[in-house]
Structure formats: structure tokens, C-alpha cells
Amino acid sequence: xxxxxxxxxxxxxxxxxxxxxxxxxxxxxxxxxxxxxxxxxxxxxxxxxxxxxxxxxxxxxxxxxxxxxxxxxxxxxxxxxxxxxxxxxxxxxxxxxxxxxxxxxxxxxxxxxxxxxxxxxxxxxxxxxxxxxxxxxxxxxxxxxxxxxxxxxxxxxxxxxxxxxxxxxxxxxxxxxxxxxxxxxxxxxxxxxxxxxxxxxxxxxxxxxxxxxxxxxxxxxxxxxxxxxxxxxxxxxxxxxxxxxxxxxxxxxxxxx
Amino acid sequence: xxxxxxxxxxxxxxxxxxxxxxxxxxxxxxxxxxxxxxxxxxxxxxxxxxxxxxxxxxxxxxxxxxxxxxxxxxxxxxxxxxxxxxxxxxxxxxxxxxxxxxxxxxxxxxxxxxxxxxxxxxxxxxxxxxxxxxxxxxxxxxxxxxxxxxxxxxxxxxxxxxxxxxxxxxxxxxxxxxxxxxxxxxxxxxxxxxxxxxxxxxxxxxxxxxxxxxxxxxxxxxxxxxxxxxxxxxxxxxxxxxxxxxxx
Ligand SMILES: Nc1ncnc2c1ncn2[C@@H]1O[C@H](COP(=O)(O)OP(=O)(O)O)[C@@H](O)[C@H]1O
Ligand SMILES: [Mg+2]
Numbered sequence: 001x002x003x004x005x006x007x008x009x010x011x012x013x014x015x016x017x018x019x020x021x022x023x024x025x026x027x028x029x030x031x032x033x034x035x036x037x038x039x040x041x042x043x044x045x046x047x048x049x050x051x052x053x054x055x056x057x058x059x060x061x062x063x064x065x066x067x068x069x070x071x072x073x074x075x076x077x078x079x080x081x082x083x084x085x086x087x088x089x090x091x092x093x094x095x096x097x098x099x100x101x102x103x104x105x106x107x108x109x110x111x112x113x114x115x116x117x118x119x120x121x122x123x124x125x126x127x128x129x130x131x132x133x134x135x136x137x138x139x140x141x142x143x144x145x146x147x148x149x150x151x152x153x154x155x156x157x158x159x160x161x162x163x164x165x166x167x168x169x170x171x172x173x174x175x176x177x178x179x180x181x182x183x184x185x186x187x188x189x190x191x192x193x194x195x196x197x198x199x200x201x202x203x204x205x206x207x208x209x210x211x212x213x214x215x216x217x218x219x220x221x222x223x224x225x226x227x228x229x230x231x232x233x234x235x236x237x238x239x240x241x242x243x244x245x246x247x248x249x250x251x252x253x254x255x256x257x
Numbered sequence: 258x259x260x261x262x263x264x265x266x267x268x269x270x271x272x273x274x275x276x277x278x279x280x281x282x283x284x285x286x287x288x289x290x291x292x293x294x295x296x297x298x299x300x301x302x303x304x305x306x307x308x309x310x311x312x313x314x315x316x317x318x319x320x321x322x323x324x325x326x327x328x329x330x331x332x333x334x335x336x337x338x339x340x341x342x343x344x345x346x347x348x349x350x351x352x353x354x355x356x357x358x359x360x361x362x363x364x365x366x367x368x369x370x371x372x373x374x375x376x377x378x379x380x381x382x383x384x385x386x387x388x389x390x391x392x393x394x395x396x397x398x399x400x401x402x403x404x405x406x407x408x409x410x411x412x413x414x415x416x417x418x419x420x421x422x423x424x425x426x427x428x429x430x431x432x433x434x435x436x437x438x439x440x441x442x443x444x445x446x447x448x449x450x451x452x453x454x455x456x457x458x459x460x461x462x463x464x465x466x467x468x469x470x471x472x473x474x475x476x477x478x479x480x481x482x483x484x485x486x487x488x489x490x491x492x493x494x495x496x497x498x499x500x501x502x503x504x505x
Contacts, residue, residue, distance in 0.1 A: 126345055127343060128346070131341060133307060134334060135334070135358075136332070
């Protein structure tokens with residue numbers, strides 16, 4: 001009985017470890033091609049356009065509303081303790097350190113991550129990946145590396161845009177609606193936001209970018225045999241990416257207290 | 258020369274190949290037939306190292322490709338052109354870019370030379386005028402012809418065709434057969450073609466092999482196959498419901 005239990009747990013643990021090892025090798029393989037020519041510039045531009053430029057609208061929307069909601073909530077709290085002047089720094093710090101990176105990453109995962117998994121998965125089941133291999137071209141170099149590099153470029157940029165738009169959204173509500181002075185809103189921000197805060201935000205964005213693309217590309221690349229495999233991979237990729245974003249956010253956050 | 262020796266392959270307990278043997282001589286054009294889901298594509302994918310066998314070997318021009326390093330495998334793959342079952346055209350590229358892709362990636366031809374070759378290939382497969390369309394915008398028959406053009410553009414020594422004519426109308430079917438025969442005459446490649454086209458295939462290939470229950474059951478020239486008394490072959494040629502192949 002106990003032996004049976006141990007055997008089940010053990011075999012499960014081994015299979016989890018094997019998958020993790022396999023995923024790690026996949027990432028290392030993709031990163032290896034970042035440093036070895038020939039580089040696939042065209043593919044990189046295409047991915048930046050797909051992951052980045054096409055996510056702009058939704059990032060702008062998310063950013064502005066997040067800033068506005070934050071302003072309402074934080075203003076309400078601050079008024080109770082009589083320190084409304086701190087509204088600017090409170091919004092800026094929440095956005096830059098936490099909400100900007102996390103919400104941007106979740107947004108991009110929903111908008112582009114699922115599509116990437118589906119795209120790669122379809123390339124797998126329609127033998128396009130095999131076609132590359134058959135031409136003696138490495139599919140990881142052509143398909144995966146450009147996407148990961150694009151994410152490294154795009155995630156911090158979109159996160160910064162999210163932050164800035166969010167701060168202006170907060171300005172709109174805090175200053176134009178709730179009557180705080182515009183000087184207070186911005187000057188207090190300058191006092192309280194350090195370079196360190198901005199750096200943490202960008203580290204997070206970078207980490208999330210690599211994590212999301214890693215998971216989404218892996219799930220697509222090793223999708224199951226047949227069409228139902230792709231839809232399963234896509235769902236899995238989004239769930240796993242989102243969970244990893246939140247877990248790593250906590251880990252990074254406690255690391256950089 | 259390609260030699261398949263005692264090839265075994267299972268997927269999760271399902272036996273697909275069960276000791277298949279086949280020899281294909283240089284410049285020969287051979288067809289592989291067999292029931293759907295019988296492992297023809299799996300066999301073909303072994304020939305270019307896309308699947309690792311559980312047991313057995315695949316020898317291409319003297320080298321066992323199941324045992325070589327990735328680098329050496331890539332070298333051998335450069336001799337191949339492959340037409341995959343669904344065409345496997347790159348969705349993100351136009352017809353023109355699809356055909357030009359192997360030239361751009363694998364050769365040092367100039368832009369002009371690439372253009373010249375691609376235009377010639379498009380003409381050969383009768384597809385002038387669609388070069389700027391994407392695969393999603395053209396018909397199944399056109400896709401197969403684009404895939405054919407892409408596979409042949411580098412003038413490979415060995416060409417694998419996975420059902421290049423399945424699902425096409427008889428006119429296009431003949432056009433594709435003629436195209437394969439013409440290019441075969443012109444370049445003299447070694448060709449392995451999966452096909453169901455009875456009786457048209459008899460006029461196209463040098464030999465025909467039947468894959469049945471994971472092994473190559475019969476191989477012979479079209480003449481021999483026509484006269485064969487093997488029950489699997491007889492059933493296949495007649496398309497009969499009664500015989501060793503059971504329809505499930
Ligand atoms: N990568 C794979 N994983 C699991 N099963 C596979 C895989 N490739 C092929 N099969 C199975 O092997 C069998 C033979 O497939 P295939 O070679 O495509 O048949 P066909 O003769 O029609 O080309 C099928 O039952 C198919 O489901
Ligand atoms: Mg097949």
C-alpha cells in the first residue's frame with residue numbers, strides 16, 4: 001500500500017522533473033541561437049510587430065484604466081488619513097513596481113501568448129516545422145529565438161508605456177476630477193520614486209517576458225499529435241504563463257524588498 | 258541508394274512499423290501503397306530522420322542516418338526535397354517566398370537569380386499569377402503544386418512525395434504525374450512517392466511497394482504488380498471490400 005503510493009508519487013515526480021529538464025534545454029537551445037549567426041532579422045521584426053505593436057491598443061486601454069481606478073481607490077484611503085498629497089507617489093510606485101509589469105505581462109499573454117502557442121502548434125501539426133528540419137534548417141532558430149528576443153525587447157517597452165499611461169490616468173482622476181493640484185501630484189512623485197524602483201519594474205518585465213514566451217513557445221512546439229492537441233496546448237500555455245507570472249512576481253518582489 | 262533495414266516503430270504501444278525492409282536504387286522512382294493509417298507517412302519520415310526508429314536502420318548513400326550526429330544529418334538532408342502530405346507551406350509567406358525560401362536560405366544566389374528560378378518553377382507547375390497570394394488563399398491543388406515546386410527548386414538528389422495527388426481532380430492529378438515524370442527525366446532524382454492512384458501510377462513509377470501490417474509485403478515493377486497473385490495486392494488493385502485488408 002505504502003509502496004504503491006510511493007511508486008505513484010515517485011513516477012509522477014520523475015515525469016515532472018523530466019519535463020522541466022526538457023523545457024530548460026529548449027530555452028537554452030533558443031538562447032544559444034541569440035549569439036550564433038545567421039540571425040533572423042526579418043523574423044525578429046515580424047515578432048516585434050506581432051507581440052509588441054499589435055498589443056499597443058490593449059496596453060493603452062489597460063494602463064489608463066488601471067491608473068484611474070488606482071487614483072480613486074488610493075485617494076479614498078489617503079483622505080481618511082489626511083495625506084492626499086501622497087497620491088502621486090502611491091500611484092507611481094504601485095504601477096512601476098507591481099501593477100505595470102504584472103498587468104502588462106498578463107495582458108500580452110492573453111493577447112499574443114495564446115496566439116503564439118496556436119501558431120507554433122499549427123505549424124507542428126501541419127508539418128511546417130518538419131519542413132524546416134527537412135531543409136536542414138533549425139526550427140528553433142527560425143521560430144523560437146526571434147520570438148524570445150522580441151519579448152526581451154517588447155515587454156519592458158510595453159510595461160513602461162503602461163506605467164506612463166497609468167500615471168496620466170491617475171492624474172486625470174486625481175487632479176482633474178478630485179481636485180488635487182497638479183504640482184503636488186508630480187513633484188511628490190519625483191521625491192519618492194527612485195531609480196531602484198524603476199529598475200525593479202524593468203527586471204520584472206524582462207523576467208515575465210522570457211517566462212511567457214518560453215512557456216508559450218514550448219507548449220506550441222511540443223503540442224500533441226492532432227488538432228485537439230493544439231487547443232489543449234493553448235489553454236495550458238495561458239494558464240501556466242499566468243501562474244508563473246504571479247509566482248515569480250512574488251519571488252522577485254521579496255527578493256528586492 | 259536508400260536502404261531500409263528491419264525498421265520498427267511504435268507510438269505509445271501502437272505498432273506502426275514492424276520490421277519493414279526496402280531498397281531504392283539510384284534514380285529509381287518508387288511508389289509506396291498501403292491502407293490509410295498504415296504507416297506510410299511514418300516510413301517516409303524515417304527516410305529523412307524526422308522520426309527515430311525503435312529498431313532497425315535507414316541507410317542513405319552509405320550512411321546510417323539513425324546513428325549520425327545532428328550536423329551530419331543536416332548534411333544528408335541537404336540532398337533531399339520533401340513534399341509533405343498537406344503541403345506544409347509556410348503560412349506566413351507568400352507562394353513566391355515559399356518557393357524562394359530554400360534558395361535564399363541554402364544557396365548564395367543573387368536576388369535576380371532567385372527570381373529567375375522561382376519564376377521558371379512557377380511556370381513549370383502552371384501557377385503564374387498566384388505568386389503574391391498566401392497559402393490560405395489558394396486551393397488544395399495549387400498548394401500541392403507549390404509544395405512540389407518548393408521541393409524541386411534546389412534540384413535535390415532524392416525527393417520524397419507524401420501523397421502529392423490525393424484529393425485532386427483527375428486533370429490536375431495527371432498534370433502532377435507528368436510534372437514528376439518530366440522533372441525526374443530532367444534531373445534524374447531518386448524518388449519515393451506515397452500514392453493511391455491506381456491505375457495511373459502504373460505509368461509513372463519504376464516499381465511499387467505495398468506496406469501492410471508494418472512490413473513491405475510485396476515489391477515489384479508495375480507489370481509484376483498487375484499480375485501479382487498476392488491477396489493484399491489483388492484487393493488493393495480491385496478496391497475490393499473482401500480480402501485480407503479489413504475495413505474498420
Ligand atoms: N507522432 C505521432 N505520434 C503518435 N502517433 C502517430 C504519430 N505519427 C503517426 N502516428 C500514428 O501512426 C499511424 C500511421 O500513421 P501514418 O504513417 O500517418 O499513416 P498513413 O499510412 O496514412 O500515412 C497512425 O495510426 C497515426 O495515428
Ligand atoms: Mg500519410
